Amino acid sequence: MQALGNALNSALRALEANQLGLAVASNNISNAQTPGYTRQRAILSSIAGTSATLGIGAGVEVTGTEAIRDRLIDLRQRQEIASQAKDDMKHQGLSDIEMLFNESDGTGMLPLLTDFFNSFHALSTDPTSPNRRQEVLTNASMLAGFLNSRASSLVDVRTKIDRSLHEDVDQANALVDQIAILTKRIAEQEAVSPAHELRDQRSVLVQKLSEIVEVHELESDGNYQLTVGSNRPLVYNASTAHLTTSTNSNGFTSIGLGIDDITSEVTGGRMGARLDLRDQNIPQYLGALDQLAFELVQNVNSVHSAGYDQNGSTGNNFFAPLTGVAGAAQAIALDPGVAGDPRKIAASDVANGTGNGNALALGNLQNASVFSGGSIIEQYRGFIYALGSDTANADLGARQHQALLTQLENRRQQVSGVSIDEETVKILQFQRSFEASARVVKAVDELLQLTLSLGNN
């Protein structure tokens, strides 16, 4: 009789275990499309028998559930997300800048440069013509205007990028708070039972945070910590540290944590890209434009002031002189004297103001190797090349990281993803097991009834 009782008990446990297994499979199927969901498995183990049961096992029990995940893939994925988000943002920013200097359809600065120098050659064929003189001034002010507007557009882009850092910091802080709250709930729940879903949710949030800035996650001895920069904790268990913003001496946004300025430590993610654009790319392009404008002013003025205008006056500037390279592209403008009177263009190389030699010399500046990059055209070419290749490289980088990310996502899916077919087969298995166990119950029941009926006769 005791054996029958044991059989009944183990069949009962099997029924329970199979129901739990079904529940886990059903949960997996329900979450097959949930982002970040990690498939779970019921852990079944057999119950050992005792001497009273002659060592026959007491059936099965579900000791818990486990989430099938590979921590290494998760960590690699976060890093790639940070790199991909960075290159993507950088590519977006550079594409915007690139459009300011689009030379492809006859717009852009090159035609203005050649028109400017050509108008001096045109003037040389007819140095007394007021129209030709006016044309020189018109072309010069268009060139100066282009440099002014592009330099200020670059400054505008930089300012906008700088302002966006505030949004990034706000979003990052909100995510940090949510991660800390989840960490607290995970600790609470894990004191009782596994918190797979909460962990999955936290993982998704850390991924989102990685899109903003590169972070590092460390979990050991039951303590959870999330750091940024050089090991500066953002989250430690349930406590958080917020990123802060302040304005530095250049008027740009500095990123702080606690009392420290961590701007230089921020890498990866959108913030990393914005800091790169703001502190490296745009200053480089602005510097190139400034250098070009400054040298243009210097060289044109030095030739112009050697010549004579129609009134026989000499030593005059064509462009308003600049004090330094910084801000030259935004400041370049015609000298007020020339701007108001085309007769003051020094086309002549002779004192009575009748020749065209200086107009020729001014026109020939286009190819003169007096600029730091060779001729002015070569210098401009260098600038466009740098801008183009920076943009192309950022695009390439974003694509490469995207490809890696896809591979990692597939790897994660291989390990942690839900396969409907697999779960369906599991359901079948549990179903059959359940049916078999139910049959055992029925058999034991029949045996018990038989046994009881023996006593009645």
Add this chain to the structure above:
Amino acid sequence: MRITSDIAYNNLLRDIERISERMSTTQTQISSGKKLNKPSDDPVAVSDVIRIQAEQGEIKQYQDNLATAKSRLNFADATLQGVETMIERVRNLALSSLSDLTNANLHTPEISGLRDQLLTAANSTIDGQFMFAGSNVDSPAYTQASNGTVTYNGNSDAVRVQIGRAATLQVGVPGSDIFSGTVDVFATVQNLMTAMNSGDKAGIAAEVTKLEQFSSVVSSALGKVGGLVNVAQSVDSELTQYSLGRTEQRSRLEDTDLAAALTDYTQAETALKATTAVGARISNISILDYLS
């Protein structure tokens, strides 16, 4: 290896995106006719195109200058040919006076008229510039005082225009090299008229010699102008040739190879069709189909 349906769908999505992007790039290349639509499309090619574009701008200006030069030199040529005819007429009148001294004074009014024409020719303008005034182009080359003396107001600088990076072309001959050079033609004609009026045979003969000298000055000037026109012509055709080569090179760099682009587009299209067709069959076979 576990393959979940998500992996299949992720890959499908990525592939469709990639092919669509390729199609969109090719489409832009076909519709804009250019494969370089922004610097990052091909930074090296774009910077090469910039250099070529700058050169083309330069060449255009040189050709404009050459056109100006040619029109001025041709005009100078025509003017000097006129001068040659006038001088020939003056010389013939002088020669006939030598054989018929008594009627010599009858020819002086015509010679006086020819002298005025000479002055007009020496002061001819093109594009509003006095052609024979050297570089002093905005005031008349020669002015006549009330006593009939003609003086040169120009200078000896020839106007030059740029026709290449290191090449300039003279676009005129200063009057000081022609009308008031080795022979001052106005003084000569004036003196001839005085000699004819007074029947001074030796005087007439002396001036005729000077006129002949002047003729040779004019024909050498004509030769020089003709030479300059030839230079302008040949430089112009060289530039045209060079510019054609550059245009071709630029087109190779930036223009879409339509045949290649269309082939590429068709390939992408086929790939997209195949990908979507395969995509539609993902999970077509599921274990669920076999359980009922």
